[in-house]
Amino acid sequence: LTQTTSVQQLVRGVLHGEKRAIAKTISIIENNEPEAQKIVSLIYPKTGRAHIVGITGPPGAGKSTLIEKLVKELRNRGKTVGIVAVDPTSPFSGGAFLGDRVRMQDLSMDAGVYIRSMATRNHPGGLAKATKDAARVLDASGKDVVVVETVGAGQSEVEVIKVAQTILVVLAPGMGDDIQAIKAGQMEIGDIFVVNKGDRENADKAVSDIQAMLELAPEKKGWKPTVIKTSALTGEGIADLLERIDEHAKHLKKGAHDERRKERVENELAEALTQKITESMMKELKQSREWKKLTEKILSREIDPYSAADRLLEKQLKNTRKH
Amino acid sequence: LTQTTSVQQLVRGVLHGEKRAIAKTISIIENNEPEAQKIVSLIYPKTGRAHIVGITGPPGAGKSTLIEKLVKELRNRGKTVGIVAVDPTSPFSGGAFLGDRVRMQDLSMDAGVYIRSMATRNHPGGLAKATKDAARVLDASGKDVVVVETVGAGQSEVEVIKVAQTILVVLAPGMGDDIQAIKAGQMEIGDIFVVNKGDRENADKAVSDIQAMLELAPEKKGWKPTVIKTSALTGEGIADLLERIDEHAKHLKKGAHDERRKERVENELAEALTQKITESMMKELKQSREWKKLTEKILSREIDPYSAADRLLEKQLKNTRKH
Numbered sequence: 295l296t297q298t299t300s301v302q303q304l305v306r307g308v309l310h311g312e313k314r315a316i317a318k319t320i321s322i323i324e325n326n327e328p329e330a331q332k333i334v335s336l337i338y339p340k341t342g343r344a345h346i347v348g349i350t351g352p353p354g355a356g357k358s359t360l361i362e363k364l365v366k367e368l369r370n371r372g373k374t375v376g377i378v379a380v381d382p383t384s385p386f387s388g389g390a391f392l393g394d395r396v397r398m399q400d401l402s403m404d405a406g407v408y409i410r411s412m413a414t415r416n417h418p419g420g421l422a423k424a425t426k427d428a429a430r431v432l433d434a435s436g437k438d439v440v441v442v443e444t445v446g447a448g449q450s451e452v453e454v455i456k457v458a459q460t461i462l463v464v465l466a467p468g469m470g471d472d473i474q475a476i477k478a479g480q481m482e483i484g485d486i487f488v489v490n491k492g493d494r495e496n497a498d499k500a501v502s503d504i505q506a507m508l509e510l511a512p513e514k515k516g517w518k519p520t521v522i523k524t525s526a527l528t529g530e531g532i533a534d535l536l537e538r539i540d541e542h543a544k545h546l547k548k549g550a551h552d553e554r555r556k557e558r559v560e561n562e563l564a565e566a567l568t569q570k571i572t573e574s575m576m577k578e579l580k581q582s583r584e585w586k587k588l589t590e591k592i593l594s595r596e597i598d599p600y601s602a603a604d605r606l607l608e609k610q611l612k613n614t615r616k617h
Numbered sequence: 618l619t620q621t622t623s624v625q626q627l628v629r630g631v632l633h634g635e636k637r638a639i640a641k642t643i644s645i646i647e648n649n650e651p652e653a654q655k656i657v658s659l660i661y662p663k664t665g666r667a668h669i670v671g672i673t674g675p676p677g678a679g680k681s682t683l684i685e686k687l688v689k690e691l692r693n694r695g696k697t698v699g700i701v702a703v704d705p706t707s708p709f710s711g712g713a714f715l716g717d718r719v720r721m722q723d724l725s726m727d728a729g730v731y732i733r734s735m736a737t738r739n740h741p742g743g744l745a746k747a748t749k750d751a752a753r754v755l756d757a758s759g760k761d762v763v764v765v766e767t768v769g770a771g772q773s774e775v776e777v778i779k780v781a782q783t784i785l786v787v788l789a790p791g792m793g794d795d796i797q798a799i800k801a802g803q804m805e806i807g808d809i810f811v812v813n814k815g816d817r818e819n820a821d822k823a824v825s826d827i828q829a830m831l832e833l834a835p836e837k838k839g840w841k842p843t844v845i846k847t848s849a850l851t852g853e854g855i856a857d858l859l860e861r862i863d864e865h866a867k868h869l870k871k872g873a874h875d876e877r878r879k880e881r882v883e884n885e886l887a888e889a890l891t892q893k894i895t896e897s898m899m900k901e902l903k904q905s906r907e908w909k910k911l912t913e914k915i916l917s918r919e920i921d922p923y924s925a926a927d928r929l930l931e932k933q934l935k936n937t938r939k940h
Contacts, residue, residue: 331923338921353675552916559915559922566926567902568895574930575894576887585886592882593875598661599882600654603889607897 301329305336311374311435313408320410323427334427337434344376344433345543346440348458350483353445355466356490358384359526361441365401367532368439374406376432376440380425380454384443386411408432422453423565429457452483456558460542462535466491467500481511484519485542492523492530515553517545575610584609624652628659634697634758636731643733646750657750660757667699667756668866669763671781673806676768678789679813681707682849684764688724690855691762697729699755699763703748703777707766709734731755745776746888752780775806779881783865785858789814790823804834807842808865815846815853838876840868898933907932 304322307315323330351357358381365375379386386409402409410432412425425442432440444454455461463484487508489500504521511519522538524531546554579585588602597605627645630638642660646653674680681704688698702709709732725732733755735748748765755763767777778784786807810831812823827844834842845861847854869877902908911925920928 335921335924339918342918556912556916560912562922563908563912563915563925563929564899564903566922567899567929568891570926570930571894571898572891576890579890580887589879589883589886592886593879595662595665598658599885599889601658602886603893606886606890607893 301332301336305333308337308431308435309340311437316408316431316435317410319431320428323431324412324424326424330427334430337430340434341430342433344429344437344440345460345539346429346433346442346458347539348442348444348455348461349464350444350455350461351464351488351490353381355464356526357381357443357464358386360464360488360490360524360532361386361443362401363524363526363529363532364536365407365441367536369404369406371536373438374436375408376429376435376437377401377407377409378425378428378432378440378442379409379411380421380442380444384411384445386443408435408437420565420569422457423569425454426457426562455483459546459554460485460539462486462488462539464488464490465500465504467494467496481507482514485514485517486535486538487519487521488535489521489523490526492525493527497523516548517542579606579610582606582609624655624659628656631660631754631758632663634760639731639754639758640733642754643751646754647735647747649747653750657753660753663757664753665756667752667760667763668783668862669752669756669765669781670862671765671767671778671784672787673767673778673784674787674811674813676704678787679849680704680766680787681709683787683811683813683847683855684709684766685724686847686849686852686855687859688730688764690859692727692729694859696761697759698731699752699758699760700724700730700732701748701751701755701763701765702732702734703744703765703767707734707768709766731758731760743888743892745780746892748777749780749885778806782869782877783808783862785809785811785862787811787813788823788827790817790819804830805837808837808840809858809861810842810844811854811858812844812846813849815848816850820846839871840865902929902933905929905932 304315304319308319319333322333349357349361361377365377368375377386401407410428412421412428429440429442442455442458461483463486465488467489487504489497489504491497501521501523508519508521520538522531522535524535526532584606588597588606591597592599592602627638627642631642642656645656672680672684684700688700691698700709724730733751735744735751752763752765765778765781784806786809788811790812810827812820812827814820824844824846831842831844843861845854845858847858849855907929911920911929914920915922915925
């Protein structure tokens with residue numbers, strides 16, 4: 295940062311919703327630059343106004359087209375929207391087909407919409423943390439709704455989507471594999487399930503399959519997850535979906551939100567601590583003679599990594615006591 | 618563990634390649650039970666014989682069918698094989714279509730093949746760690762080749778696949794999205810790129826697309842990643858692929874392996890340390906009055922999680938100094 299754009303100026307820009315300030319701020323957060331923590335501490339008190347909607351699902355489910363329609367409908371209702379795309383296959387992040395990307399430009403020309411893609415790797419502080427803080431920046435910038443888009447596959451994606459208050463799991467009919475994948479890992483994170491491409495012939499089958507699975511799932515603190523059929527192509531179900539999202543937002547306001555928030559805040563504090571503890575101790579340990587010696591021993595299979603870690607910690611403790 | 622199956626007995630069973638002992642041992646590792654570390658420390662000196670092959674790629678690329686053919690070919694050559702499936706859409710983990718699962722049973726009836734699926738969540742010690750240690754168990758059990766299968770999407774999957782010495786990235790022609798995804802994140806991890814479903818019409822186009830991308834990629838310590846076209850359906854290219862894997866194994870033995878191993882060993886030691894440091898400090902911190910107070914303050918947006926973590930650590934340091 296140059297002197298002319300101090301952290302304070304940048305934060306002021308964000309709070310006024312200025313696109314350049316938002317872009318710069320998120321880049322600082324994404325690269326975990328030294329100013330990142332200061333910035334988050336300054337905007338944090340101004341967050342909590344936006345409704346954060348997570349949208350996840352396998353590639354090919356039509357998440358991006360669905361988001362496009364949702365955002366247009368939100369804009370018609372006068373709401374401003376921020377989008378954070380963590381999905382590498384999303385046109386919002388430059389992935390997917392050229393046609394999609396062109397259509398997306400429509401959205402990005404709108405002053406009431408801010409679109410940001412996050413690289414899925416090379417986050418010194420972790421992708422989930424960067425995404426969470428990027429969503430906070432958009433929240434503090436005054437956006438009414440912040441959409442976080444991820445590909446719903448691995449553990450890290452589930453971490454990322456947890457920044458959201460309302461989570462949509464999007465599927466398309468006839469993706470047998472993916473319903474299995476959902477079954478295996480994502481069933482419990484969805485507040486609303488969307489069967490997109492509802493114009494396809496086996497859409498109703500997919501809806502009833504998911505409904506059957508949901509019957510077996512426990513209630514989520516008074517919220518019964520439901521299925522909605524949409525067609526991003528014809529616009530069918532989009533208004534319904536928005537209504538359902540609003541219902542969930544209202545439900546959260548009735549107290550369910552508090553519990554969920556407390557849990558997440560505790561997790562986030564624990565993660566921040568872990569990172570800080572690790573950073574400070576690791577630097578020291580990695581420079582020790584013991585580190586080098588133990589690395590050699592692991593390489594020659596004299597000792598395994600876990601026992602080596604125990605030994606390093608023992609030494610470290612002894613040293614601390616000596617001082 | 619009961620008295621009749623002590624850790625020593627279990628390890629002995631693993632080293633003799635007994636299926637029951639292998640299964641039990643991997644479960645202990647997966648659940649991070651108290652005996653897990655002891656077991657790994659006992660088998661670690663016996664590892665390093667197997668060639669570990671990672672196979673990743675998007676759902677629908679035909680990874681499982683390819684693995685089936687590869688394994689059959691390896692078996693024809695008299696090699697024993699272990700498979701660790703981390704891919705939730707894989708028939709090896711019970712996902713995918715019934716037909717696939719039935720065909721997989723063929724493999725699992727063979728005494729020279731051991732198949733194990735890893736749940737993609739609820740790993741107290743982390744999925745990458747559990748997978749790495751499961752591969753080690755199969756290595757120590759005497760398997761000549763250990764295959765680790767993942768869905769190639771997120772950061773955590775990339776972590777998982779790093780256990781492998783040779784990494785195959787599998788694609789199918791006509792999956793436009795996925796080539797983008799690969800471009801975005803996986804290009805640099807692949808040692809061999811496989812265009813599967815090579816009988817499809819645009820297979821050659823996919824091969825040349827990937828080849829063009831690879832031209833721009835830097836050499837990997839003397840290894841130039843290549844593309845091979847296969848058809849799991851007709852068996853085309855399978856023998857070629859095996860040969861290429863062997864070539865890569867030979868290449869690693871010429872010293873390239875050492876550098877790669879050293880880097881990984883250091884990363885693994887760092888991760889083990891992080892986990893141990895965190896576990897021991899977090900327990901204490903979470904029970905402190907300060908933790909509760911700060912959680913409340915984050916909830917009311919008086920303080921952000923990162924500043925709260927700093928404050929907790931300061932207090933902690935002061936306390937340590939007092940003692």
